[in-house]
Amino acid sequence: GAVVSQHPSRVICKSGTSVKIECRSLxxxxxxxxxxxxxxxxxxxxxxxxxxxxxxxxxxxxxxxxFLINHASLxxxxxxxxxxxxxxxxxxxxxxxxGGLFFGSGTQLSVL
Amino acid sequence: AQTVTQSQxxxxxxxxxxxxxxxxxxTSESDxxxxxxKQPPSRQMILVIRQEAYKQQNxxxxxxxxxxxxxxxxxxxxxxxxxxxxxxMYFCAFRPMDSSYKLIFGSGTRLLVRP
Numbered sequence: 001g002a003v004v005s006q007h008p009s010r011v012i013c014k015s016g017t018s019v020k021i022e023c024r025s026l027x028x029x030x031x032x033x034x035x036x037x038x039x040x041x042x043x044x045x046x047x048x049x050x051x052x053x054x055x056x057x058x059x060x061x062x063x064x065x066x067f068l069i070n071h072a073s074l075x076x077x078x079x080x081x082x083x084x085x086x087x088x089x090x091x092x093x094x095x096x097x098x099g100g101l102f103f104g105s106g107t108q109l110s111v112l
Numbered sequence: 113a114q115t116v117t118q119s120q121x122x123x124x125x126x127x128x129x130x131x132x133x134x135x136x137x138x139t140s141e142s143d144x145x146x147x148x149x150k151q152p153p154s155r156q157m158i159l160v161i162r163q164e165a166y167k168q169q170n171x172x173x174x175x176x177x178x179x180x181x182x183x184x185x186x187x188x189x190x191x192x193x194x195x196x197x198x199x200x201m202y203f204c205a206f207r208p209m210d211s212s213y214k215l216i217f218g219s220g221t222r223l224l225v226r227p
Contacts, residue, residue, distance in 0.1 A: 032213065043203060043217040044157075091155065097213050103157035 002028050004096045006104025013084055014112055021079045021107045023094030029074035030096035035067075038091040038106075047092075050077040084111040114139045116206050118218035125194045126226050132179075133189045133221045135204030143209040146180065146187045151220075152200040160202070163187065165209075191223075199225040 003026040013019050023033055031052045036044040048069050049057040056069035066088075068080040077096075081088050093106040115138045125131035137146070148160040163171045163180050170178050175195075179188045191198055204218040 034214070041220075043219045044215075046214055046216075049212070049214070093155075093157065095157070095215075100159065100162075101213065101215065106155045 002096070002098045002102040004094065004102045004104040006094055006107055008107060009105060010108045010110075012110045012112065015085055016083055018080055018082045019084055019109060021081075021092055021094075021109075023077045023079070023096065023104050025075045025096045025098065025102075028096075028098045030077075030098055031074060032097040033071060033077040034095045034097075034101070035069060035077075035079050036093045036095070038093060040091075044093060047079075052077075081109065084109070086111045114141075114206050114208065114216050116204050116216050116218035118204055118221050120221045121219075122222045122224065124224040124226060125191070125198075127194055127196060129194055130190060130192045131194055131223065133191070133202050133204075133223065135187045135189070135218055137185050137187065137204070137206050137218075139185070139206065139208070141208055145207040145209070146178075147205040147207065147215070148176070148178070148187075148189045149203045149205060149217075150198075150200045151203060152197075157203075161189065194225050196225050196227060199223055 005024045007022045033050040035047045038044045047062045050069045050071040052071045058064045071077040089111045094104040095101045117136045144165045146163045150158045150160050161173045175192045177190045201220045203220045205215045
């Protein structure tokens with residue numbers, strides 16, 4: 001089956017630093033990937049659509065300069081949280097499109 | 113704009129019994145997809161079942177079935193013979209038929225399974 005790997009699973013960083021999260025499709029090519037954010041006990045909110053070879057499409061209210069998305073290859077999309085602050089602490093999940101949507105296992109970001 | 117509502121923050125079921133999770137949605141479109149996803153403590157999102165709006169027949173996957181009422185914009189999930197491993201957050205999700213493949217999630221229902 002289609003497998004999406006997300007790394008790291010958990011990261012703790014200091015306020016002001018940048019953090020990169022990787023989303024890889026292991027056994028298929030994905031021209032489209034999605035990034036979601038999930039606050040504790042809340043639902044998943046779509047942040048952006050990542051398209052291979054082109055700029056990401058951000059949802060309303062999501063700062064594109066804050067959350068940098070790069071989809072440089074058909075198997076890898078990265079989300080970089082720049083100048084992270086405590087309010088950026090959250091669970092981030094990616095998904096890749098391959099017939100249906102396949103989700104990564106998520107990344108818990110904690111900003112101190 | 114489409115919205116998905118799950119009015120039950122938490123549900124509890126006895127092992128081997130049946131439970132129904134509710135979901136309503138709002139859309140002006142006639143063609144779309146509906147999904148139920150399971151998020152166990154590992155937080156991995158797992159697709160449970162999907163339904164195409166143009167299909168009148170309710171989708172079924174083993175112990176999981178849906179009651180899709182298009183006119184009422186209702187999409188409930190029935191879990192039969194509940195097992196301890198069914199304990200998780202369940203999210204109802206809507207996807208329009210366009211090419212965006214964007215999912216709109218409900219707020220989720222936490223299912224507890226009593227042994």
